[in-house]
Amino acid sequence: MKFKDNNRPLILLTNDDGTNVPGIKALIELARPLGNVIAIAPDEGRSGMSHAITIKYPLLITRLREEEGFVFYSCSGTPGDCVKLALDKLADRQPDLILSGINHGSNTSISVVYSGTMAAAIEGGIHGIPSIGLSVVDHSPHAELSSAVVFGKKIIANTLQNGLPDGVCLNVNFPPVDSARIKGVKVCRQTRGLWKEEFDHRVDPLKRDYYWLTGYFDNHEPDAEDTDEWAIKNEYVSVVPVKVDFSAHHVMDKLASVYEEKIKV
C-alpha cells in the first residue's frame, strides 16, 4: 500500500470487535489527522482471542474502503493475524505507530492476557513499533466514548511524538464517563487479581453436559492507588506500560539453586 503523500506518519490500526463498531470508527477519526492510516480488523468480533494466530488455515482479506490517506480492510483472522499480515503485506514500510481499539470492554488487570486488543499492541511492541491498546470500561456497543476520544487523542499524539521505551507497549483504559468528569491520566501497574470462574452447567437435548463461561473479577488489592483498577474506579485514565519480555528476572538466582544445582546430569 503506497499513499500519495508518503511522508506523513504511517499508522496501523486494528481491534478485536470487528469492523463495524463505534470504537474502531472513533479511533479511525482520531488517527486520520495524524498520518496515513491502514486499518485492518477482524471480520467479526474476536473478543477473548488473546494472542492467537492462525496456523492451520489461510487468511482472507477484503478491502472495505479506500480514500486519500486511508484504507480499511476486514480480515478472517485474529487481531494478532491482522498486525502480522499488515506488517508483511499491506504496509510498504515499518509503521510509526500501531493503535488497537477502542475496545468495548475493560482490559485492566489480568484481562491483558485474554485480550485480543492488547495482543495486537503487544505484537507491535515485539516488532519494535510504538503501540497502544485502548479500551473503554463498558462492553456495551453504546459505551460512552467521550473520555476515550478526548484523552486518547492526547495520548496518541504524545506517543507518536515521543515513541516508547524498547520492548514496551501501552495498555490504556478509559472510565465510561463523560470526559468532563475525568480527573487526569495515571501511569500505573496491572492490578493483582484474577477472574474467578463460575461455569454455568446445562444439559443439551442430546443429554450432553455443556458449560458457559461466567465469573467475576476478584481484586486482590482494591485499595492500591498505583493500580489500573483503582485509577478507573476513581475516574482517571489508566496507562499501564506492558513488557513483551515475560521472564521473571527477579527469581532467576533462586530458581537456579533449585533446578540447576539439584538436577544434575
Added chain:
Amino acid sequence: MKFKDNNRPLILLTNDDGTNVPGIKALIELARPLGNVIAIAPDEGRSGMSHAITIKYPLLITRLREEEGFVFYSCSGTPGDCVKLALDKLADRQPDLILSGINHGSNTSISVVYSGTMAAAIEGGIHGIPSIGLSVVDHSPHAELSSAVVFGKKIIANTLQNGLPDGVCLNVNFPPVDSARIKGVKVCRQTRGLWKEEFDHRVDPLKRDYYWLTGYFDNHEPDAEDTDEWAIKNEYVSVVPVKVDFSAHHVMDKLASVYEEKIKV
C-alpha cells in the same frame, strides 16, 4: 471429581496438541506416580491459540478414561478453557500442580506469547498454583521425547516438592535429542527475538487473495549464554521463569513524566 485416596497430591494436566499425541501420553505417565491426575485436553490440536478463552459458545467435555487415581477428558475449547473449567467443575480442591504438554514444538523466546501450552501454565500461575509448560523443540508427532521424560520427571518432582515463587510459572524446553546427550538444566531468560512473517500469497478459484502464515525466527542475541535459545542449541534443558504480571515497572517514572504531567485535565 473425588478420588478414592484423596490425600495424594492433585495434579491437573493439559496440552494444546489434543488428547491423542505422544507428548501428553508421556506426561501422563510421568505424573501418575506422583499423585491423582485430572487430564483434560482439547479435542483437536489448538497450537497457536495463546491464552484465548471461549466466550461466545459453550464448552463440551467428554470423559475418555477413568482409572484409580486418573481421569481423562477431552474438551471442545482451548488450553486456557481446559484449565478454567477443570478448576471450577472437575477438581474438588485447588490442584497442587498444573502440567501442560509435552508440547510437540518449541516454546522458547517470544513463542511464549503465541503458545497454548504456556497459556495453560500461565493460567495456573494466575490462580496461584505451581505450573509448568513443557515442550520438546521438534514439532513432529514422532519427536524424540527421552530428554523430556528423564529431565521432565526431575523438574516436576522438584516443583511439586518446593512450589514456585508467587506469580511465576515455568516454561521448560527440551532439546530433541537422546537424554544421554543433555549437558544439564539451565535457568535462563526469554531470548530477545521475533518471528518475521513471510505470508505466502495465493489466489483461490474465486479469484480471491489468500495468505498462509510462514516465517522464520530472528534471534537478536544468538551468543547470549543466559537465554533459552542458547541453552537449547547447546543441548541444555531450558527453564524460564515466566511472570504473570506484565507491567513494565522499570519505565513507570519515565512514562509518568510524559503522560501524567504533559496531559492535564
